[in-house]
Amino acid sequence: MPKPELPRPTEAELAILRVLWERGPSTVREVTDVLQEARGTGYTTALKLLQIMTEKGLVQRDETSRAHAYEAVASAETTQRQLVTDLLDRAFGGSARQLVLQALSAKRASRDELAEIRSLLDEFEKKAKS
Amino acid sequence: MPKPELPRPTEAELAILRVLWERGPSTVREVTDVLQEARGTGYTTALKLLQIMTEKGLVQRDETSRAHAYEAVASAETTQRQLVTDLLDRAFGGSARQLVLQALSAKRASRDELAEIRSLLDEFEKKAKS
DNA sequence: TACATCCTACGAAACTCTTCGTTGACAACT
DNA sequence: AGTTGTCAACGAAGAGTTTCGTAGGATGTA
CATH class of the missing domain: 1.10.1220 (Arc Repressor Mutant)
Known part of the structure:
Protein backbone atom coordinates (compact mmCIF):
# COMPACT_ATOMS: atom_id res chain seq x y z
CA MET A 1 0.00 0.00 0.00
CA PRO A 2 1.26 3.39 -1.00
CA LYS A 3 0.26 5.83 1.71
CA PRO A 4 -2.96 6.12 3.67
CA GLU A 5 -3.37 9.82 2.85
CA LEU A 6 -3.96 11.59 6.13
CA PRO A 7 -6.73 14.15 6.56
CA ARG A 8 -5.89 17.79 6.96
CA PRO A 9 -5.48 18.54 10.67
CA THR A 10 -7.88 21.03 12.20
CA GLU A 11 -6.77 24.09 14.14
CA ALA A 12 -6.64 22.45 17.56
CA GLU A 13 -5.12 19.31 16.09
CA LEU A 14 -2.37 21.32 14.50
CA ALA A 15 -1.54 22.91 17.83
CA ILE A 16 -1.11 19.43 19.27
CA LEU A 17 0.99 18.26 16.36
CA ARG A 18 3.29 21.20 16.87
CA VAL A 19 3.92 20.07 20.43
CA LEU A 20 4.59 16.51 19.31
CA TRP A 21 6.97 17.63 16.60
CA GLU A 22 8.83 19.73 19.11
CA ARG A 23 8.91 17.26 21.97
CA GLY A 24 8.72 13.89 20.27
CA PRO A 25 6.47 11.18 21.76
CA SER A 26 4.56 12.67 24.68
CA THR A 27 1.85 11.82 27.15
CA VAL A 28 -1.45 13.64 27.41
CA ARG A 29 -0.18 15.32 30.53
CA GLU A 30 2.90 16.62 28.79
CA VAL A 31 0.94 17.92 25.83
CA THR A 32 -1.58 19.52 28.14
CA ASP A 33 1.09 21.28 30.14
CA VAL A 34 2.37 22.99 27.01
CA LEU A 35 -1.03 23.86 25.60
CA GLN A 36 -2.45 24.92 28.92
CA GLU A 37 0.07 27.68 28.85
CA ALA A 38 -0.29 28.57 25.20
CA ARG A 39 -4.03 28.34 24.67
CA GLY A 40 -5.66 27.27 27.92
CA THR A 41 -6.39 23.75 26.77
CA GLY A 42 -7.62 21.47 29.57
CA TYR A 43 -6.54 17.90 30.17
CA THR A 44 -9.65 16.13 28.96
CA THR A 45 -9.76 18.32 25.90
CA ALA A 46 -6.25 17.33 24.92
CA LEU A 47 -7.04 13.69 25.64
CA LYS A 48 -10.16 13.73 23.51
CA LEU A 49 -8.34 15.39 20.65
CA LEU A 50 -5.54 12.86 20.80
CA GLN A 51 -8.05 10.01 20.78
CA ILE A 52 -9.75 11.46 17.72
CA MET A 53 -6.39 12.05 16.06
CA THR A 54 -5.51 8.43 16.70
CA GLU A 55 -8.68 7.34 14.93
CA LYS A 56 -7.86 9.62 12.02
CA GLY A 57 -4.35 8.24 11.84
CA LEU A 58 -2.69 11.57 12.54
CA VAL A 59 -0.92 10.20 15.62
CA GLN A 60 0.17 6.81 16.86
CA ARG A 61 -0.40 5.64 20.41
CA ASP A 62 2.00 3.57 22.45
CA GLU A 63 0.00 1.94 25.23
CA THR A 64 2.93 0.24 26.93
CA SER A 65 2.92 2.43 30.01
CA ARG A 66 -0.15 3.45 31.87
CA ALA A 67 0.23 6.98 30.58
CA HIS A 68 0.02 6.38 26.84
CA ALA A 69 2.60 8.05 24.64
CA TYR A 70 1.45 9.78 21.48
CA GLU A 71 3.60 10.45 18.45
CA ALA A 72 2.93 12.35 15.24
CA VAL A 73 2.65 10.04 12.24
CA ALA A 74 3.55 12.59 9.57
CA SER A 75 6.59 14.83 9.85
CA MET B 1 -12.98 53.83 12.61
CA PRO B 2 -9.90 51.99 11.46
CA LYS B 3 -10.99 48.71 9.89
CA PRO B 4 -13.64 46.25 11.01
CA GLU B 5 -11.25 43.29 10.84
CA LEU B 6 -13.03 40.63 8.84
CA PRO B 7 -13.21 37.02 9.99
CA ARG B 8 -11.28 34.35 8.16
CA PRO B 9 -13.50 32.94 5.42
CA THR B 10 -14.41 29.27 5.64
CA GLU B 11 -13.80 26.82 2.82
CA ALA B 12 -17.13 27.29 1.07
CA GLU B 13 -16.99 31.01 1.65
CA LEU B 14 -13.58 31.19 0.04
CA ALA B 15 -14.89 29.41 -3.03
CA ILE B 16 -17.55 32.08 -3.33
CA LEU B 17 -15.08 34.90 -2.80
CA ARG B 18 -12.96 33.53 -5.61
CA VAL B 19 -15.92 33.79 -7.96
CA LEU B 20 -16.62 37.35 -6.85
CA TRP B 21 -13.01 38.38 -7.25
CA GLU B 22 -12.99 36.90 -10.72
CA ARG B 23 -16.33 38.20 -11.90
CA GLY B 24 -16.87 41.33 -9.85
CA PRO B 25 -20.32 41.99 -8.38
CA SER B 26 -22.57 39.03 -9.15
CA THR B 27 -26.00 37.68 -8.41
CA VAL B 28 -26.69 34.45 -6.59
CA ARG B 29 -27.60 32.87 -9.89
CA GLU B 30 -24.29 33.82 -11.46
CA VAL B 31 -22.30 32.58 -8.50
CA THR B 32 -24.27 29.37 -8.43
CA ASP B 33 -23.69 28.72 -12.10
CA VAL B 34 -19.94 28.81 -11.57
CA LEU B 35 -19.94 26.77 -8.38
CA GLN B 36 -22.50 24.28 -9.63
CA GLU B 37 -19.93 23.28 -12.18
CA ALA B 38 -16.92 23.38 -9.89
CA ARG B 39 -18.27 21.85 -6.72
CA GLY B 40 -21.94 20.99 -7.21
CA THR B 41 -23.20 23.84 -5.08
CA GLY B 42 -26.97 24.32 -5.28
CA TYR B 43 -28.77 27.64 -5.57
CA THR B 44 -30.14 27.87 -2.05
CA THR B 45 -26.80 26.85 -0.65
CA ALA B 46 -25.05 29.69 -2.41
CA LEU B 47 -27.79 32.09 -1.34
CA LYS B 48 -27.55 31.07 2.29
CA LEU B 49 -23.79 31.37 2.26
CA LEU B 50 -23.98 34.82 0.74
CA GLN B 51 -26.52 35.88 3.36
CA ILE B 52 -24.23 34.68 6.13
CA MET B 53 -21.24 36.33 4.50
CA THR B 54 -23.20 39.57 4.37
CA GLU B 55 -23.81 39.34 8.11
CA LYS B 56 -20.13 38.70 8.69
CA GLY B 57 -19.20 41.64 6.52
CA LEU B 58 -17.29 39.53 4.00
CA VAL B 59 -19.50 40.73 1.15
CA GLN B 60 -21.68 43.73 0.45
CA ARG B 61 -25.17 43.44 -1.00
CA ASP B 62 -26.68 45.79 -3.52
CA GLU B 63 -30.44 45.38 -3.34
CA THR B 64 -31.26 47.80 -6.12
CA SER B 65 -32.42 45.19 -8.57
CA ARG B 66 -34.62 42.32 -7.70
CA ALA B 67 -31.71 39.92 -8.07
CA HIS B 68 -29.35 41.32 -5.44
CA ALA B 69 -25.76 41.82 -6.47
CA TYR B 70 -23.03 40.68 -4.10
CA GLU B 71 -19.51 42.05 -4.02
CA ALA B 72 -16.45 41.02 -2.05
CA VAL B 73 -15.53 43.58 0.60
CA ALA B 74 -11.84 42.68 0.89
CA SER B 75 -9.63 42.33 -2.15
C1' DT C 1 -56.51 36.66 -14.75
C1' DA C 2 -54.09 32.37 -14.38
C1' DC C 3 -49.81 29.97 -14.65
C1' DA C 4 -45.02 29.26 -14.67
C1' DT C 5 -40.67 31.16 -13.35
C1' DC C 6 -37.27 33.48 -10.64
C1' DC C 7 -36.16 35.58 -6.52
C1' DT C 8 -35.38 36.13 -1.20
C1' DA C 9 -36.10 34.47 3.32
C1' DC C 10 -36.43 31.15 6.86
C1' DG C 11 -35.53 27.15 9.36
C1' DA C 12 -34.05 22.76 10.10
C1' DA C 13 -31.08 18.79 9.41
C1' DA C 14 -26.62 16.72 9.18
C1' DC C 15 -22.13 17.21 10.12
C1' DT C 16 -17.71 18.74 12.28
C1' DC C 17 -15.11 20.85 15.84
C1' DT C 18 -14.02 21.91 20.50
C1' DT C 19 -14.69 21.67 25.16
C1' DC C 20 -15.50 19.55 29.47
C1' DG C 21 -18.05 16.76 33.23
C1' DT C 22 -18.34 12.27 34.89
C1' DT C 23 -17.09 7.61 35.61
C1' DG C 24 -14.35 3.78 36.75
C1' DA C 25 -9.73 1.73 36.72
C1' DC C 26 -5.24 1.79 38.50
C1' DA C 27 -1.53 3.37 41.58
C1' DA C 28 0.72 5.32 45.50
C1' DC C 29 0.81 6.58 50.00
C1' DT C 30 -0.85 6.22 55.19
C1' DA D 1 -8.09 -1.11 54.07
C1' DG D 2 -8.91 3.69 53.09
C1' DT D 3 -7.67 7.98 50.99
C1' DT D 4 -5.78 10.64 47.43
C1' DG D 5 -4.22 11.42 42.87
C1' DT D 6 -3.60 10.22 38.00
C1' DC D 7 -5.24 8.05 34.03
C1' DA D 8 -8.27 6.58 29.85
C1' DA D 9 -12.84 6.35 28.20
C1' DC D 10 -17.22 7.99 27.17
C1' DG D 11 -20.86 11.03 26.24
C1' DA D 12 -22.89 15.18 25.59
C1' DA D 13 -23.22 20.09 25.10
C1' DG D 14 -22.53 24.15 22.30
C1' DA D 15 -20.88 26.48 18.47
C1' DG D 16 -19.98 26.80 13.61
C1' DT D 17 -20.47 25.03 8.87
C1' DT D 18 -22.85 23.37 4.91
C1' DT D 19 -26.75 21.76 2.72
C1' DC D 20 -31.36 21.98 1.16
C1' DG D 21 -36.69 21.92 1.46
C1' DT D 22 -40.33 24.93 1.63
C1' DA D 23 -42.83 29.14 1.61
C1' DG D 24 -44.12 33.49 -0.25
C1' DG D 25 -43.48 37.60 -3.08
C1' DA D 26 -42.46 39.63 -7.59
C1' DT D 27 -42.14 39.23 -12.62
C1' DG D 28 -43.30 37.64 -17.15
C1' DT D 29 -46.29 35.37 -20.35
C1' DA D 30 -50.34 32.94 -22.38
Missing part, protein backbone atom coordinates in the same frame (compact mmCIF):
# COMPACT_ATOMS: atom_id res chain seq x y z
CA ALA A 76 6.32 18.56 10.22
CA GLU A 77 7.63 18.98 6.69
CA THR A 78 5.10 16.61 5.15
CA THR A 79 2.21 18.22 6.95
CA GLN A 80 3.38 21.73 6.18
CA ARG A 81 3.65 20.85 2.53
CA GLN A 82 0.15 19.46 2.59
CA LEU A 83 -1.18 22.63 4.19
CA VAL A 84 0.60 24.90 1.74
CA THR A 85 -0.58 22.88 -1.24
CA ASP A 86 -4.06 23.07 0.11
CA LEU A 87 -3.95 26.82 0.58
CA LEU A 88 -2.37 27.23 -2.82
CA ASP A 89 -5.28 25.45 -4.45
CA ARG A 90 -8.04 26.93 -2.34
CA ALA A 91 -6.98 30.55 -2.25
CA PHE A 92 -4.33 31.22 -4.86
CA GLY A 93 -5.52 29.27 -7.88
CA GLY A 94 -2.25 27.36 -7.75
CA SER A 95 -0.02 30.40 -8.25
CA ALA A 96 3.06 29.86 -6.10
CA ARG A 97 4.27 33.29 -7.13
CA GLN A 98 1.28 35.00 -5.56
CA LEU A 99 1.63 32.97 -2.42
CA VAL A 100 5.29 33.80 -2.01
CA LEU A 101 4.56 37.44 -2.67
CA GLN A 102 1.91 37.56 0.04
CA ALA A 103 4.09 35.63 2.44
CA LEU A 104 6.95 38.05 2.03
CA SER A 105 4.85 41.17 2.22
CA ALA A 106 2.91 39.90 5.20
CA LYS A 107 6.02 38.97 7.07
CA ARG A 108 8.28 41.86 6.10
CA ALA A 109 11.03 39.32 5.78
CA SER A 110 14.39 40.34 7.11
CA ARG A 111 17.51 40.79 5.00
CA ASP A 112 18.87 37.46 6.18
CA GLU A 113 15.65 35.69 5.40
CA LEU A 114 15.60 37.14 1.92
CA ALA A 115 19.11 35.88 1.35
CA GLU A 116 18.14 32.43 2.54
CA ILE A 117 15.18 32.31 0.25
CA ARG A 118 17.39 33.41 -2.60
CA SER A 119 19.68 30.49 -2.02
CA LEU A 120 16.66 28.24 -1.94
CA LEU A 121 15.83 29.49 -5.38
CA ASP A 122 19.30 28.64 -6.57
CA GLU A 123 18.86 25.07 -5.49
CA PHE A 124 15.50 24.79 -7.13
CA GLU A 125 16.83 26.23 -10.32
CA LYS A 126 19.64 23.70 -10.33
CA LYS A 127 17.16 20.92 -9.83
CA ALA A 128 14.87 22.19 -12.55
CA LYS A 129 17.75 22.21 -15.00
CA SER A 130 18.21 18.44 -14.92
CA ALA B 76 -8.11 39.02 -3.15
CA GLU B 77 -4.71 40.31 -2.09
CA THR B 78 -5.84 41.38 1.35
CA THR B 79 -7.61 38.11 2.01
CA GLN B 80 -4.74 36.04 0.68
CA ARG B 81 -2.35 37.92 2.91
CA GLN B 82 -4.58 37.22 5.85
CA LEU B 83 -4.69 33.52 5.05
CA VAL B 84 -0.96 33.25 4.56
CA THR B 85 -0.25 35.11 7.78
CA ASP B 86 -2.60 32.79 9.53
CA LEU B 87 -0.97 29.67 8.15
CA LEU B 88 2.45 31.09 8.90
CA ASP B 89 1.55 31.48 12.55
CA ARG B 90 -0.41 28.29 12.95
CA ALA B 91 1.82 25.85 11.12
CA PHE B 92 5.23 27.37 10.51
CA GLY B 93 6.00 29.16 13.73
CA GLY B 94 6.31 32.35 11.73
CA SER B 95 9.14 31.17 9.51
CA ALA B 96 8.53 32.62 6.06
CA ARG B 97 11.56 30.74 4.82
CA GLN B 98 10.03 27.38 5.67
CA LEU B 99 6.76 28.34 4.08
CA VAL B 100 8.38 29.44 0.86
CA LEU B 101 10.45 26.27 0.80
CA GLN B 102 7.40 24.07 1.13
CA ALA B 103 5.48 26.11 -1.41
CA LEU B 104 8.21 25.73 -3.97
CA SER B 105 8.80 22.05 -3.37
CA ALA B 106 5.11 21.28 -3.34
CA LYS B 107 4.49 23.14 -6.53
CA ARG B 108 7.60 22.16 -8.47
CA ALA B 109 7.68 25.72 -9.67
CA SER B 110 8.55 26.24 -13.28
CA ARG B 111 11.63 28.05 -14.51
CA ASP B 112 9.58 31.13 -15.34
CA GLU B 113 7.96 31.14 -11.97
CA LEU B 114 11.30 30.89 -10.25
CA ALA B 115 12.53 33.88 -12.24
CA GLU B 116 9.46 35.86 -11.27
CA ILE B 117 9.94 35.07 -7.64
CA ARG B 118 13.54 36.09 -7.92
CA SER B 119 12.56 39.49 -9.20
CA LEU B 120 10.12 39.77 -6.34
CA LEU B 121 13.04 39.27 -4.01
CA ASP B 122 14.91 42.05 -5.72
CA GLU B 123 12.07 44.44 -5.07
CA PHE B 124 11.81 43.44 -1.47
CA GLU B 125 15.50 43.83 -0.96
CA LYS B 126 15.37 47.27 -2.46
CA LYS B 127 12.53 48.20 -0.16
CA ALA B 128 14.31 46.78 2.88
CA LYS B 129 17.34 48.89 2.10
CA SER B 130 15.57 52.20 2.53
Whole structure:
Protein backbone atom coordinates (compact mmCIF):
# COMPACT_ATOMS: atom_id res chain seq x y z
CA MET A 1 0.00 0.00 0.00
CA PRO A 2 1.26 3.39 -1.00
CA LYS A 3 0.26 5.83 1.71
CA PRO A 4 -2.96 6.12 3.67
CA GLU A 5 -3.37 9.82 2.85
CA LEU A 6 -3.96 11.59 6.13
CA PRO A 7 -6.73 14.15 6.56
CA ARG A 8 -5.89 17.79 6.96
CA PRO A 9 -5.48 18.54 10.67
CA THR A 10 -7.88 21.03 12.20
CA GLU A 11 -6.77 24.09 14.14
CA ALA A 12 -6.64 22.45 17.56
CA GLU A 13 -5.12 19.31 16.09
CA LEU A 14 -2.37 21.32 14.50
CA ALA A 15 -1.54 22.91 17.83
CA ILE A 16 -1.11 19.43 19.27
CA LEU A 17 0.99 18.26 16.36
CA ARG A 18 3.29 21.20 16.87
CA VAL A 19 3.92 20.07 20.43
CA LEU A 20 4.59 16.51 19.31
CA TRP A 21 6.97 17.63 16.60
CA GLU A 22 8.83 19.73 19.11
CA ARG A 23 8.91 17.26 21.97
CA GLY A 24 8.72 13.89 20.27
CA PRO A 25 6.47 11.18 21.76
CA SER A 26 4.56 12.67 24.68
CA THR A 27 1.85 11.82 27.15
CA VAL A 28 -1.45 13.64 27.41
CA ARG A 29 -0.18 15.32 30.53
CA GLU A 30 2.90 16.62 28.79
CA VAL A 31 0.94 17.92 25.83
CA THR A 32 -1.58 19.52 28.14
CA ASP A 33 1.09 21.28 30.14
CA VAL A 34 2.37 22.99 27.01
CA LEU A 35 -1.03 23.86 25.60
CA GLN A 36 -2.45 24.92 28.92
CA GLU A 37 0.07 27.68 28.85
CA ALA A 38 -0.29 28.57 25.20
CA ARG A 39 -4.03 28.34 24.67
CA GLY A 40 -5.66 27.27 27.92
CA THR A 41 -6.39 23.75 26.77
CA GLY A 42 -7.62 21.47 29.57
CA TYR A 43 -6.54 17.90 30.17
CA THR A 44 -9.65 16.13 28.96
CA THR A 45 -9.76 18.32 25.90
CA ALA A 46 -6.25 17.33 24.92
CA LEU A 47 -7.04 13.69 25.64
CA LYS A 48 -10.16 13.73 23.51
CA LEU A 49 -8.34 15.39 20.65
CA LEU A 50 -5.54 12.86 20.80
CA GLN A 51 -8.05 10.01 20.78
CA ILE A 52 -9.75 11.46 17.72
CA MET A 53 -6.39 12.05 16.06
CA THR A 54 -5.51 8.43 16.70
CA GLU A 55 -8.68 7.34 14.93
CA LYS A 56 -7.86 9.62 12.02
CA GLY A 57 -4.35 8.24 11.84
CA LEU A 58 -2.69 11.57 12.54
CA VAL A 59 -0.92 10.20 15.62
CA GLN A 60 0.17 6.81 16.86
CA ARG A 61 -0.40 5.64 20.41
CA ASP A 62 2.00 3.57 22.45
CA GLU A 63 0.00 1.94 25.23
CA THR A 64 2.93 0.24 26.93
CA SER A 65 2.92 2.43 30.01
CA ARG A 66 -0.15 3.45 31.87
CA ALA A 67 0.23 6.98 30.58
CA HIS A 68 0.02 6.38 26.84
CA ALA A 69 2.60 8.05 24.64
CA TYR A 70 1.45 9.78 21.48
CA GLU A 71 3.60 10.45 18.45
CA ALA A 72 2.93 12.35 15.24
CA VAL A 73 2.65 10.04 12.24
CA ALA A 74 3.55 12.59 9.57
CA SER A 75 6.59 14.83 9.85
CA ALA A 76 6.32 18.56 10.22
CA GLU A 77 7.63 18.98 6.69
CA THR A 78 5.10 16.61 5.15
CA THR A 79 2.21 18.22 6.95
CA GLN A 80 3.38 21.73 6.18
CA ARG A 81 3.65 20.85 2.53
CA GLN A 82 0.15 19.46 2.59
CA LEU A 83 -1.18 22.63 4.19
CA VAL A 84 0.60 24.90 1.74
CA THR A 85 -0.58 22.88 -1.24
CA ASP A 86 -4.06 23.07 0.11
CA LEU A 87 -3.95 26.82 0.58
CA LEU A 88 -2.37 27.23 -2.82
CA ASP A 89 -5.28 25.45 -4.45
CA ARG A 90 -8.04 26.93 -2.34
CA ALA A 91 -6.98 30.55 -2.25
CA PHE A 92 -4.33 31.22 -4.86
CA GLY A 93 -5.52 29.27 -7.88
CA GLY A 94 -2.25 27.36 -7.75
CA SER A 95 -0.02 30.40 -8.25
CA ALA A 96 3.06 29.86 -6.10
CA ARG A 97 4.27 33.29 -7.13
CA GLN A 98 1.28 35.00 -5.56
CA LEU A 99 1.63 32.97 -2.42
CA VAL A 100 5.29 33.80 -2.01
CA LEU A 101 4.56 37.44 -2.67
CA GLN A 102 1.91 37.56 0.04
CA ALA A 103 4.09 35.63 2.44
CA LEU A 104 6.95 38.05 2.03
CA SER A 105 4.85 41.17 2.22
CA ALA A 106 2.91 39.90 5.20
CA LYS A 107 6.02 38.97 7.07
CA ARG A 108 8.28 41.86 6.10
CA ALA A 109 11.03 39.32 5.78
CA SER A 110 14.39 40.34 7.11
CA ARG A 111 17.51 40.79 5.00
CA ASP A 112 18.87 37.46 6.18
CA GLU A 113 15.65 35.69 5.40
CA LEU A 114 15.60 37.14 1.92
CA ALA A 115 19.11 35.88 1.35
CA GLU A 116 18.14 32.43 2.54
CA ILE A 117 15.18 32.31 0.25
CA ARG A 118 17.39 33.41 -2.60
CA SER A 119 19.68 30.49 -2.02
CA LEU A 120 16.66 28.24 -1.94
CA LEU A 121 15.83 29.49 -5.38
CA ASP A 122 19.30 28.64 -6.57
CA GLU A 123 18.86 25.07 -5.49
CA PHE A 124 15.50 24.79 -7.13
CA GLU A 125 16.83 26.23 -10.32
CA LYS A 126 19.64 23.70 -10.33
CA LYS A 127 17.16 20.92 -9.83
CA ALA A 128 14.87 22.19 -12.55
CA LYS A 129 17.75 22.21 -15.00
CA SER A 130 18.21 18.44 -14.92
CA MET B 1 -12.98 53.83 12.61
CA PRO B 2 -9.90 51.99 11.46
CA LYS B 3 -10.99 48.71 9.89
CA PRO B 4 -13.64 46.25 11.01
CA GLU B 5 -11.25 43.29 10.84
CA LEU B 6 -13.03 40.63 8.84
CA PRO B 7 -13.21 37.02 9.99
CA ARG B 8 -11.28 34.35 8.16
CA PRO B 9 -13.50 32.94 5.42
CA THR B 10 -14.41 29.27 5.64
CA GLU B 11 -13.80 26.82 2.82
CA ALA B 12 -17.13 27.29 1.07
CA GLU B 13 -16.99 31.01 1.65
CA LEU B 14 -13.58 31.19 0.04
CA ALA B 15 -14.89 29.41 -3.03
CA ILE B 16 -17.55 32.08 -3.33
CA LEU B 17 -15.08 34.90 -2.80
CA ARG B 18 -12.96 33.53 -5.61
CA VAL B 19 -15.92 33.79 -7.96
CA LEU B 20 -16.62 37.35 -6.85
CA TRP B 21 -13.01 38.38 -7.25
CA GLU B 22 -12.99 36.90 -10.72
CA ARG B 23 -16.33 38.20 -11.90
CA GLY B 24 -16.87 41.33 -9.85
CA PRO B 25 -20.32 41.99 -8.38
CA SER B 26 -22.57 39.03 -9.15
CA THR B 27 -26.00 37.68 -8.41
CA VAL B 28 -26.69 34.45 -6.59
CA ARG B 29 -27.60 32.87 -9.89
CA GLU B 30 -24.29 33.82 -11.46
CA VAL B 31 -22.30 32.58 -8.50
CA THR B 32 -24.27 29.37 -8.43
CA ASP B 33 -23.69 28.72 -12.10
CA VAL B 34 -19.94 28.81 -11.57
CA LEU B 35 -19.94 26.77 -8.38
CA GLN B 36 -22.50 24.28 -9.63
CA GLU B 37 -19.93 23.28 -12.18
CA ALA B 38 -16.92 23.38 -9.89
CA ARG B 39 -18.27 21.85 -6.72
CA GLY B 40 -21.94 20.99 -7.21
CA THR B 41 -23.20 23.84 -5.08
CA GLY B 42 -26.97 24.32 -5.28
CA TYR B 43 -28.77 27.64 -5.57
CA THR B 44 -30.14 27.87 -2.05
CA THR B 45 -26.80 26.85 -0.65
CA ALA B 46 -25.05 29.69 -2.41
CA LEU B 47 -27.79 32.09 -1.34
CA LYS B 48 -27.55 31.07 2.29
CA LEU B 49 -23.79 31.37 2.26
CA LEU B 50 -23.98 34.82 0.74
CA GLN B 51 -26.52 35.88 3.36
CA ILE B 52 -24.23 34.68 6.13
CA MET B 53 -21.24 36.33 4.50
CA THR B 54 -23.20 39.57 4.37
CA GLU B 55 -23.81 39.34 8.11
CA LYS B 56 -20.13 38.70 8.69
CA GLY B 57 -19.20 41.64 6.52
CA LEU B 58 -17.29 39.53 4.00
CA VAL B 59 -19.50 40.73 1.15
CA GLN B 60 -21.68 43.73 0.45
CA ARG B 61 -25.17 43.44 -1.00
CA ASP B 62 -26.68 45.79 -3.52
CA GLU B 63 -30.44 45.38 -3.34
CA THR B 64 -31.26 47.80 -6.12
CA SER B 65 -32.42 45.19 -8.57
CA ARG B 66 -34.62 42.32 -7.70
CA ALA B 67 -31.71 39.92 -8.07
CA HIS B 68 -29.35 41.32 -5.44
CA ALA B 69 -25.76 41.82 -6.47
CA TYR B 70 -23.03 40.68 -4.10
CA GLU B 71 -19.51 42.05 -4.02
CA ALA B 72 -16.45 41.02 -2.05
CA VAL B 73 -15.53 43.58 0.60
CA ALA B 74 -11.84 42.68 0.89
CA SER B 75 -9.63 42.33 -2.15
CA ALA B 76 -8.11 39.02 -3.15
CA GLU B 77 -4.71 40.31 -2.09
CA THR B 78 -5.84 41.38 1.35
CA THR B 79 -7.61 38.11 2.01
CA GLN B 80 -4.74 36.04 0.68
CA ARG B 81 -2.35 37.92 2.91
CA GLN B 82 -4.58 37.22 5.85
CA LEU B 83 -4.69 33.52 5.05
CA VAL B 84 -0.96 33.25 4.56
CA THR B 85 -0.25 35.11 7.78
CA ASP B 86 -2.60 32.79 9.53
CA LEU B 87 -0.97 29.67 8.15
CA LEU B 88 2.45 31.09 8.90
CA ASP B 89 1.55 31.48 12.55
CA ARG B 90 -0.41 28.29 12.95
CA ALA B 91 1.82 25.85 11.12
CA PHE B 92 5.23 27.37 10.51
CA GLY B 93 6.00 29.16 13.73
CA GLY B 94 6.31 32.35 11.73
CA SER B 95 9.14 31.17 9.51
CA ALA B 96 8.53 32.62 6.06
CA ARG B 97 11.56 30.74 4.82
CA GLN B 98 10.03 27.38 5.67
CA LEU B 99 6.76 28.34 4.08
CA VAL B 100 8.38 29.44 0.86
CA LEU B 101 10.45 26.27 0.80
CA GLN B 102 7.40 24.07 1.13
CA ALA B 103 5.48 26.11 -1.41
CA LEU B 104 8.21 25.73 -3.97
CA SER B 105 8.80 22.05 -3.37
CA ALA B 106 5.11 21.28 -3.34
CA LYS B 107 4.49 23.14 -6.53
CA ARG B 108 7.60 22.16 -8.47
CA ALA B 109 7.68 25.72 -9.67
CA SER B 110 8.55 26.24 -13.28
CA ARG B 111 11.63 28.05 -14.51
CA ASP B 112 9.58 31.13 -15.34
CA GLU B 113 7.96 31.14 -11.97
CA LEU B 114 11.30 30.89 -10.25
CA ALA B 115 12.53 33.88 -12.24
CA GLU B 116 9.46 35.86 -11.27
CA ILE B 117 9.94 35.07 -7.64
CA ARG B 118 13.54 36.09 -7.92
CA SER B 119 12.56 39.49 -9.20
CA LEU B 120 10.12 39.77 -6.34
CA LEU B 121 13.04 39.27 -4.01
CA ASP B 122 14.91 42.05 -5.72
CA GLU B 123 12.07 44.44 -5.07
CA PHE B 124 11.81 43.44 -1.47
CA GLU B 125 15.50 43.83 -0.96
CA LYS B 126 15.37 47.27 -2.46
CA LYS B 127 12.53 48.20 -0.16
CA ALA B 128 14.31 46.78 2.88
CA LYS B 129 17.34 48.89 2.10
CA SER B 130 15.57 52.20 2.53
C1' DT C 1 -56.51 36.66 -14.75
C1' DA C 2 -54.09 32.37 -14.38
C1' DC C 3 -49.81 29.97 -14.65
C1' DA C 4 -45.02 29.26 -14.67
C1' DT C 5 -40.67 31.16 -13.35
C1' DC C 6 -37.27 33.48 -10.64
C1' DC C 7 -36.16 35.58 -6.52
C1' DT C 8 -35.38 36.13 -1.20
C1' DA C 9 -36.10 34.47 3.32
C1' DC C 10 -36.43 31.15 6.86
C1' DG C 11 -35.53 27.15 9.36
C1' DA C 12 -34.05 22.76 10.10
C1' DA C 13 -31.08 18.79 9.41
C1' DA C 14 -26.62 16.72 9.18
C1' DC C 15 -22.13 17.21 10.12
C1' DT C 16 -17.71 18.74 12.28
C1' DC C 17 -15.11 20.85 15.84
C1' DT C 18 -14.02 21.91 20.50
C1' DT C 19 -14.69 21.67 25.16
C1' DC C 20 -15.50 19.55 29.47
C1' DG C 21 -18.05 16.76 33.23
C1' DT C 22 -18.34 12.27 34.89
C1' DT C 23 -17.09 7.61 35.61
C1' DG C 24 -14.35 3.78 36.75
C1' DA C 25 -9.73 1.73 36.72
C1' DC C 26 -5.24 1.79 38.50
C1' DA C 27 -1.53 3.37 41.58
C1' DA C 28 0.72 5.32 45.50
C1' DC C 29 0.81 6.58 50.00
C1' DT C 30 -0.85 6.22 55.19
C1' DA D 1 -8.09 -1.11 54.07
C1' DG D 2 -8.91 3.69 53.09
C1' DT D 3 -7.67 7.98 50.99
C1' DT D 4 -5.78 10.64 47.43
C1' DG D 5 -4.22 11.42 42.87
C1' DT D 6 -3.60 10.22 38.00
C1' DC D 7 -5.24 8.05 34.03
C1' DA D 8 -8.27 6.58 29.85
C1' DA D 9 -12.84 6.35 28.20
C1' DC D 10 -17.22 7.99 27.17
C1' DG D 11 -20.86 11.03 26.24
C1' DA D 12 -22.89 15.18 25.59
C1' DA D 13 -23.22 20.09 25.10
C1' DG D 14 -22.53 24.15 22.30
C1' DA D 15 -20.88 26.48 18.47
C1' DG D 16 -19.98 26.80 13.61
C1' DT D 17 -20.47 25.03 8.87
C1' DT D 18 -22.85 23.37 4.91
C1' DT D 19 -26.75 21.76 2.72
C1' DC D 20 -31.36 21.98 1.16
C1' DG D 21 -36.69 21.92 1.46
C1' DT D 22 -40.33 24.93 1.63
C1' DA D 23 -42.83 29.14 1.61
C1' DG D 24 -44.12 33.49 -0.25
C1' DG D 25 -43.48 37.60 -3.08
C1' DA D 26 -42.46 39.63 -7.59
C1' DT D 27 -42.14 39.23 -12.62
C1' DG D 28 -43.30 37.64 -17.15
C1' DT D 29 -46.29 35.37 -20.35
C1' DA D 30 -50.34 32.94 -22.38
